[in-house]
Amino acid sequence: MVLTDDDAMVCKNSYDxxxxxxxxxxxxxxxxxxxxxxxxxxxxxxxDFLTGLAYWGxxxxxxxxxxxxxxxxxxxxxx
Amino acid sequence: xxxxxxxxxILAWIIVYIGICLYIGYFFKKKASEGVNEFYxxxxxxxxxxxxxxxxxxxxxxxxxIGQAGKAFQTGLCWAWVGLFWTVFCMIxxxxxxxxxxxxxANLSSVTIPDYFDxxxxxxxxxxxxxxxxxVIIFATLWYMVGITKGCAHLLQSVMGxxxxxxxxxxxxxxxxxxxxxxxxxxxxxxxxxxxxxxxVAIILVMLPAIYVGGWGDLMQNISYVTHVTKKGAPMENGLxxxxxxxxFMYILxxxxxxxxxxxxxxxxxxxxxxxxxxxxxxxxxxxxxxxxGISLICVMGLGALVxxxxxxxxxxxxxxxxxxxxxxxxxxxxxxxxxxxxxxGLFAAGMSSLASVMLIVGTAFIxxxxxxxxxxxxxxIVTNTKWTIFLYCILVFIVTxxxxxxxxxxxxFSGAVFASSFFPAIFGxxxxxxxxxxxxxxxxxxxxxxxxxxxxxxxxxxxxxSDIHEIIPSFILAIVAYLIIAKMTQDKVPDKEHLDxxxxx
Numbered sequence: 001m002v003l004t005d006d007d008a009m010v011c012k013n014s015y016d017x018x019x020x021x022x023x024x025x026x027x028x029x030x031x032x033x034x035x036x037x038x039x040x041x042x043x044x045x046x047x048d049f050l051t052g053l054a055y056w057g058x059x060x061x062x063x064x065x066x067x068x069x070x071x072x073x074x075x076x077x078x079x
Numbered sequence: 080x081x082x083x084x085x086x087x088x089i090l091a092w093i094i095v096y097i098g099i100c101l102y103i104g105y106f107f108k109k110k111a112s113e114g115v116n117e118f119y120x121x122x123x124x125x126x127x128x129x130x131x132x133x134x135x136x137x138x139x140x141x142x143x144x145i146g147q148a149g150k151a152f153q154t155g156l157c158w159a160w161v162g163l164f165w166t167v168f169c170m171i172x173x174x175x176x177x178x179x180x181x182x183x184x185a186n187l188s189s190v191t192i193p194d195y196f197d198x199x200x201x202x203x204x205x206x207x208x209x210x211x212x213x214x215v216i217i218f219a220t221l222w223y224m225v226g227i228t229k230g231c232a233h234l235l236q237s238v239m240g241x242x243x244x245x246x247x248x249x250x251x252x253x254x255x256x257x258x259x260x261x262x263x264x265x266x267x268x269x270x271x272x273x274x275x276x277x278x279x280v281a282i283i284l285v286m287l288p289a290i291y292v293g294g295w296g297d298l299m300q301n302i303s304y305v306t307h308v309t310k311k312g313a314p315m316e317n318g319l320x321x322x323x324x325x326x327x328f329m330y331i332l333x334x335x336x337x338x339x340x341x342x343x344x345x346x347x348x349x350x351x352x353x354x355x356x357x358x359x360x361x362x363x364x365x366x367x368x369x370x371x372x373g374i375s376l377i378c379v380m381g382l383g384a385l386v387x388x389x390x391x392x393x394x395x396x397x398x399x400x401x402x403x404x405x406x407x408x409x410x411x412x413x414x415x416x417x418x419x420x421x422x423x424x425g426l427f428a429a430g431m432s433s434l435a436s437v438m439l440i441v442g443t444a445f446i447x448x449x450x451x452x453x454x455x456x457x458x459x460x461i462v463t464n465t466k467w468t469i470f471l472y473c474i475l476v477f478i479v480t481x482x483x484x485x486x487x488x489x490x491x492x493f494s495g496a497v498f499a500s501s502f503f504p505a506i507f508g509x510x511x512x513x514x515x516x517x518x519x520x521x522x523x524x525x526x527x528x529x530x531x532x533x534x535x536x537x538x539x540x541x542x543x544x545x546s547d548i549h550e551i552i553p554s555f556i557l558a559i560v561a562y563l564i565i566a567k568m569t570q571d572k573v574p575d576k577e578h579l580d581x582x583x584x585x
C-alpha cells in the first residue's frame with residue numbers, strides 16, 4: 001500500500017475524531033498503519049539509509065577501534 | 080527577586096560549577112608555578128583517564144553542542160555525517176599520532192608543538208618554523224576562541240537573559256582566572272570534570288525533544304514531514320530525514336574535515352599526548368576517547384533537526400536563520416529549570432574546557448616560542464610572562480567577541496582548516512618520515528596557511544560554484560604535496576643519523 005504525500009499531510013495535520021468520521025474506513029486504516037509503523041521505527045521508514053548510516057557508522061567505528069587497540073602493543077618509550 | 084525566582088536553580092548550578100573550576104585552579108596554583116615543565120605540560124604525570132576526558136572535552140566544545148547541534152536545524156539529521164568524520168579522525172589521532180608524539184617529545188624534551196618542530200627537524204630553518212608555527216597558533220586561535228565565547232554568551236542570553244556582552248565577559252575571564260592559576264594541571268583536571276559533565280549532558284539533551292513531544296515515535300513522525308521553510312524560504316517537507324536534501328555533501332565534507340582534522344593537527348589536542356604518564360594510560364586513553372566522542376556525537380549532531388518537532392512555523396522561520404540559538408531555545412521551551420541548569424552547566428563546561436586549553440597554548444606559543452627564543456628568560460619569568468600573555472589575549476578575544484565576524488560553525492571550521500593544512504604535514508612527516516626536512520616543514524606550513532586564507536577570501540565566495548568547497552580541501556592537498564616534493568628536493572638537509580636515532584628511539 002503506497003501513501004501519497006497528500007495522504008501523509010492529512011494523517012499528520014488532521015488526524016482527529018472529526019476528520020476520522022469523514023474519512024472512509026480504508027483511509028483511516030491506512031493512516032493508522034502508517035502511524036503505527038512510524039512509532040515502531042521498523043525498517044528505517046523515518047530516516048533514509050544514508051542518513052542512518054552516519055549514526056550506525058559512529059557506533060561501529062568505536063567498536064572497531066576498541067578491538068584494534070586491545071590487540072596493540074603500546075610503546076611510548078617510558079621506563 | 081522575580082529574576083531569582085525564575086532563574087535561581089539554573090544560577091545555582093552555574094555557580095557550583097564555576098566554583099569547582101576556580102577551586103581546582105587555585106589548588107594547583109603552587110605546583111604549576113614550580114617551573115616551565117609543570118605549567119606547560121603538567122610534568123608528564125597525568126593518568127590516562129584524565130587525558131582521555133581532557134582530549135574529548137577539549138576537542139568538542141560549545142561549537143559542537145551549540146553550533147553544530149544547532150546547524151542540524153538547517154541541514155537535517157544527515158548532519159551526523161560530520162560527526163562520523165570526526166570519529167574517524169579521533170581514531171587516527173590516537174592510533175597514529177598519540178604514542179609516537181608522547182615518545183618523541185619526551186626524547187626531545189619538547190614542551191610545545193612549535194618547539195617540537197624546532198628540535199625534531201634541526202635545520203637552518205628550525206627557528207623560523209618554530210616562530211611561524213607560533214604565529215599560526217596566535218592567529219588561528221583568535222577565531223576559534225571568538226566562536227566558542229559567542230556560543231556561550233548566546234546561551235546565557237537566551238536561557239538566563241544575561242546581556243550578550245556580559246555573558247562573553249564572564250566566560251572569558253572566569254576561564255582565564257583558573258588557567259592563570261593552575262596552568263596545564265588545572266586545564267587537564269577541569270577538562271576531565273567538564274568532559275564527564277558533557278558526556279552525560281549530551282545524553283540528556285537528545286532526550287529533551289522526545290520528552291517534550293511525547294516519545295521518540297511521535298518526534299520522528301513530527302520531523303519526517305514538516306511545513307517549516309529553509310533559510311531561503313523553500314519548504315523543507317521531508318528534507319530533515321532525507322540524505323543531503325537540505326545541504327550538499329561537499330559542505331558536510333568540508334566541515335567534517337576542517338573541524339575533525341583539528342584532532343590530528345591542532346596544538347590544543349596534540350599537547351594532551353605530552354602529559355600521559357605511561358603506556359598503560361596511553362592504551363586506556365586510545366580506547367576511551369573515541370567511545371566518549373562517538374556516543375556524544377551520536378546524541379548531539381542531529382539534535383537541531385529534532386528541535387523542529389517542538390517548534391511552530393514562526394519559531395522555525397527565525398531559528399533557521401539563527402542556528403546558534405537553537406539549543407538555547409530548546410532549553411527555554413522545555414522549561415524545566417533543573418534540567419536547564421544541568422544542561423547549561425554542561426554546555427558551559429564544553430565551552431570553557433576548550434577555551435582553557437587554547438588560552439594556555441597561546442600563552443606558551445608567544446612566550447615560549449617567540450619571546451624566549453630571541454630574549455631568553457629564567458624559568459620563573461617564563462611562567463609569569465605566559466600568565467600575563469594569556470590575560471592580554473583574553474582581552475583581545477573579548478573585544479572581538481563583542482562584534483563577531485561570522486557564525487560559530489564557520490569561525491571554528493576556518494581556524495581548524497588553518498591548523499590542519501599548515502601543521503599536519505610537518506607533524507606527520509616529523510613523526511613518521513625519517514627523510515622529512517625542515518625546509519619541507521617550513522614551506523608546507525606557509526603554503527598551507529596562505530592557500531587556506533587565499534581560497535576563503537579570494538576564491539570560495541567570489542567564483543561561481545566554489546562556495547561549498549571548503550578551504551581545507553585545496554589547502555590540505557597543496558600542503559601535503561608541497562611537503563613531499565620539497566622534502567625530496569632537500570635530502571641534503573635531513574638531520575644526521577644520530578639525531579634521528581634519538582628522536583625515533585632506535
